[in-house]
Amino acid sequence: xxxxxKERSVMTSPTDLPAVGTTVVDPPGVTDPxxxxxxxxxxxxxxxxxxxxxxxxxAVILAVVFSVLLPDTFGTLSNARVxxxxxxxxxxxxxxxxxxxxxxxxxxxxxxxxxxxxxxxGTLLTSADLPWVLAVILTLLAGASIGAVNALIITRLGVxxxxxxxxxxxxxxxxxxxxxxxxxxxxxxxxxxxxEAGQATIATVPITVFYLAAVALVLWFLLEHTPLGRYxxxxxxxxxxxxxxxxxxxxxxxxxxxxxxxxxxxxxxVLTMQLGASAFGAGAPYLxxxxxxxxxxxxxxxxxxxxxxxxxxxxYLLAIAVKGLQLQFPDLPWIKDLxxxxxxxVAVSITARAIRQRRTR
Amino acid sequence: MxxxxxxxxxxxxxxxxxxxxxxxxxxxxxxxSSDSDAAAAGGGELSAAQQECVDNANAYLDxxxxxxxxxxxxxxxxxxxxxxxxxxxxxxxxxxxxxxxAQHLVDIAPEIGWTxxxxxxxxxxxxxxxxxxxxIDDSDVVLTLGLPPAAAxxxxxxxxxxxxxxxxxxxxxxQSVPGFGGTPLGGDLYNKMGxxxxxxxxxxxxxxxxxxxxxxxFDAMHxxxxxxxxxxxxxxxxxxxSYTDIPLSALGSPAATNAVVSKLQSDPSIDxxxxxxxxxxxxxxxxxxxxxxxxxxxxxxxxSQNLAALQRGDNAFWLGVPHGTSPWLIxxxxxxxxxxxxxxxxxHYPVPVFTPDNIESTDPIPVYPTDIGDQFKELWQVx
Numbered sequence: 097x098x099x100x101x102k103e104r105s106v107m108t109s110p111t112d113l114p115a116v117g118t119t120v121v122d123p124p125g126v127t128d129p130x131x132x133x134x135x136x137x138x139x140x141x142x143x144x145x146x147x148x149x150x151x152x153x154x155a156v157i158l159a160v161v162f163s164v165l166l167p168d169t170f171g172t173l174s175n176a177r178v179x180x181x182x183x184x185x186x187x188x189x190x191x192x193x194x195x196x197x198x199x200x201x202x203x204x205x206x207x208x209x210x211x212x213x214x215x216x217x218g219t220l221l222t223s224a225d226l227p228w229v230l231a232v233i234l235t236l237l238a239g240a241s242i243g244a245v246n247a248l249i250i251t252r253l254g255v256x257x258x259x260x261x262x263x264x265x266x267x268x269x270x271x272x273x274x275x276x277x278x279x280x281x282x283x284x285x286x287x288x289x290x291x292e293a294g295q296a297t298i299a300t301v302p303i304t305v306f307y308l309a310a311v312a313l314v315l316w317f318l319l320e321h322t323p324l325g326r327y328x329x330x331x332x333x334x335x336x337x338x339x340x341x342x343x344x345x346x347x348x349x350x351x352x353x354x355x356x357x358x359x360x361x362x363x364x365x366v367l368t369m370q371l372g373a374s375a376f377g378a379g380a381p382y383l384x385x386x387x388x389x390x391x392x393x394x395x396x397x398x399x400x401x402x403x404x405x406x407x408x409x410x411x412y413l414l415a416i417a418v419k420g421l422q423l424q425f426p427d428l429p430w431i432k433d434l435x436x437x438x439x440x441x442v443a444v445s446i447t448a449r450a451i452r453q454r455r456t457r
Numbered sequence: 458m459x460x461x462x463x464x465x466x467x468x469x470x471x472x473x474x475x476x477x478x479x480x481x482x483x484x485x486x487x488x489x490s491s492d493s494d495a496a497a498a499g500g501g502e503l504s505a506a507q508q509e510c511v512d513n514a515n516a517y518l519d520x521x522x523x524x525x526x527x528x529x530x531x532x533x534x535x536x537x538x539x540x541x542x543x544x545x546x547x548x549x550x551x552x553x554x555x556x557x558x559a560q561h562l563v564d565i566a567p568e569i570g571w572t573x574x575x576x577x578x579x580x581x582x583x584x585x586x587x588x589x590x591x592x593i594d595d596s597d598v599v600l601t602l603g604l605p606p607a608a609a610x611x612x613x614x615x616x617x618x619x620x621x622x623x624x625x626x627x628x629x630x631x632q633s634v635p636g637f638g639g640t641p642l643g644g645d646l647y648n649k650m651g652x653x654x655x656x657x658x659x660x661x662x663x664x665x666x667x668x669x670x671x672x673x674x675f676d677a678m679h680x681x682x683x684x685x686x687x688x689x690x691x692x693x694x695x696x697x698x699s700y701t702d703i704p705l706s707a708l709g710s711p712a713a714t715n716a717v718v719s720k721l722q723s724d725p726s727i728d729x730x731x732x733x734x735x736x737x738x739x740x741x742x743x744x745x746x747x748x749x750x751x752x753x754x755x756x757x758x759x760x761s762q763n764l765a766a767l768q769r770g771d772n773a774f775w776l777g778v779p780h781g782t783s784p785w786l787i788x789x790x791x792x793x794x795x796x797x798x799x800x801x802x803x804x805h806y807p808v809p810v811f812t813p814d815n816i817e818s819t820d821p822i823p824v825y826p827t828d829i830g831d832q833f834k835e836l837w838q839v840x
Contacts, residue, residue, distance in 0.1 A: 166723075168725065169722050169723055169725065172749075174747075174748050174749035175722060175748070177747055177748070178718060178722070178744075178747060178748045181747055182711070182715050182718075185711070273551070278551065278556055280736075280739060280760065280762060282761055282762050282765055282819075282820070284765055295743050302747060367711065370711075370740070370743065371711070371739065371740040371743070372740070372743070373739060373740065373762055375710065375711075375739055375740065377708075377710065378710045378711065379710075380706075380710065381706060381707055381710040381711075381712040382710075419719065422715075422716065422719035422720075422723070423719055423722055423723045424723075426701065426719055426720040426722075426723035426724070427699065427700075427701055427720075429701060429702060429703055429704055429707075429716045429720075430704055432712065432715070432716070433704065433706070
């Protein structure tokens with residue numbers, strides 16, 4: 097049987113996930129979750145395709161259960177808006193994680209990048225008194241530049257991504273403090289259109305949800321419907337094979353890290369617009385949920401691959417679960433951390449298990 | 458957790474919400490309408506007990522005054538001017554408020570002929586102790602805030618041995634001079650701040666408030682929350698309250714806002730959100746609007762953003778602990794401990810109550826009394 101999705105190469109880290117790329121021949125008995133009815137695992141047989149859409153079903157079930165249990169708090173339109181809006185910024189950052197993971201690298205400095213972007217934007221708007229559109233553009237460029245520096249350190253100097261981006265996190269924390277003097281900056285003097293761009297609603301849906309949708313659409317098209325996306329997945333799957341196939345591995349990994357940096361900065365920009373203030377240190381709490389949703393997303397839609405649709409499903413599955421539990425147990429504010437941490441562990445475990453199983457086949 | 462923070466509405470009741478959905482919706486509807494009616498109708502629809510409660514709150518606030526014109530009368534003159542030429546070192550967190558307070562302290566120390574120093578520690582107990590020990594070696598007075606005495610035992614011993622006054626903002630009483638001999642901004646200070654807080658809440662809710670208090674997992678925050686809740690329990694029979702700790706990791710981020718919104722969503726009858734620190738309320742107004750919630754907002758220890766919201770009329774009140782005030786209280790505790798040779802609790806603070814009607818500026822946070830430095834220097838017999 098000749099197939100287009102398979103990877104059985106030696107993987108050097110948990111981020112080396114199987115993905116699309118090379119044309120290989122499957123040995124007997126190997127199944128591909130994404131290859132059609134005959135190739136599905138037994139447990140996922142049927143029209144429900146639990147192997148791909150279990151997260152979606154679980155999200156719907158949770159939404160129904162919480163709506164029944166908490167009809168006047170969870171099952172309301174305003175709560176749906178809260179869930180949608182509160183996940184939008186985290187969603188942009190989550191997609192930023194997915195982009196770098198898809199290319200077989202990762203960036204844990206993106207939360208620090210987000211914080212730095214918030215501080216930089218606040219300073220550009222107040223101290224430098226720049227027009228907000230220009231300030232936003234400069235902030236996005238700064239975010240992308242941070243990604244470029246990460247890429248340089250990782251791809252040219254050969255520093256492990258976790259070490260490089262951990263160090264970058266610390267550097268960015270220092271820069272953030274320096275830029276903003278450790279202060280949350282109130283943006284009262286900035287044009288009202290700036291905060292309107294973060295607080296407006298379209299048909300009662302918060303505008304930040306549309307920002308997330310736009311980013312998701314662009315990335316989905318880029319990763320799943322362009323040669324560039326296929327190259328990125330091929331690199332994430334097996335950089336050596338991709339290199340032998342003529343793909344410019346380092347260049348594309350650098351590009352993905354720059355995209356990650358720019359998206360992290362975008363998350364900071366949107367948050368600043370939403371708050372009407374550049375909140376010092378606001379990026380840090382997003383790191384864990386972003387990675388949790390990304391790994392959970394890699395078990396959905398295209399299992400074993402960091403993909404946009406799976407990431408969005410995972411994001412909202414997490415959001416629904418956290419919100420429902422927060423409303424059910426309002427005096428346990430640590431519920432969110434507990435859920436996100438547990439999901440991260442479980443999702444990574446599932447992904448790693450999938451990788452091990454593929455290796456042994 | 459002490460009983461005053463126990464939520465009145467139990468989450469278990471909400472487990473039955475599916476069965477009792479109709480009655481809950483009716484209850485919610487009644488609650489919502491009564492909130493807005495009460496605010497709109499003033500005292501006309503109040504019961505006798507509620508009216509008495511509102512009158513008492515008004516009388517308390519009138520008597521106390523919102524913006525202090527003098528420092529607390531409990532602070533009496535020193536027996537003699539402070540000894541000149543001493544060095545006070547503040548070992549502080551790298552947080553913005555701590556940095557600002559430290560800078561003010563360094564700036565005003567020369568007023569009594571002292572030298573002020575500020576040293577930052579990285580937030581770890583290990584680094585705090587290291588910096589404290591270093592400071593004890595070359596200072597006469599050493600101060601750190603936010604570190605419990607139990608975590609500073611080495612520093613306390615070193616201060617005793619080297620004749621240094623060590624000050625911590627602890628709830629626990631100070632022990633000896635030299636050694637751990639002063640608690641500026643400590644003792645029951647924050648608990649006492651709860652009294653004007655509770656009266657402001659009673660006034661704002663016409664003594665019918667369902668109040669959600671939010672704070673951070675620190676003794677000072679808990680004491681303040683307890684003070685507010687105890688004040689409500691003592692004087693407002695129709696008020697209810699609950700307390701929610703927000704994880705420290707969420708401070709300054711939308712994670713805190715989400716936790717607050719979830720709490721308010723979970724009980725739609727909550728009509729007042731009291732924050733024991735203003736950092737937790739940053740960005741709360743748009744979040745509440747998005748969730749369709751209309752609870753009033755107020756609290757203590759505001760930052761400039763909170764006061765800006767107050768100025769816009771979006772918040773009800775804030776109990777101020779201005780960065781321009783605290784250093785004077787810190788110095789006062791130090792000079793009193795050295796003057797008397799006795800452990801000194803610094804629990805008297807001229808707390809301004811900012812409202813939309815009296816807030817004049819937001820950055821820096823206004824200091825009251827406006828001549829606080831002169832008043833302290835008079836007590837200290839300097840200048």
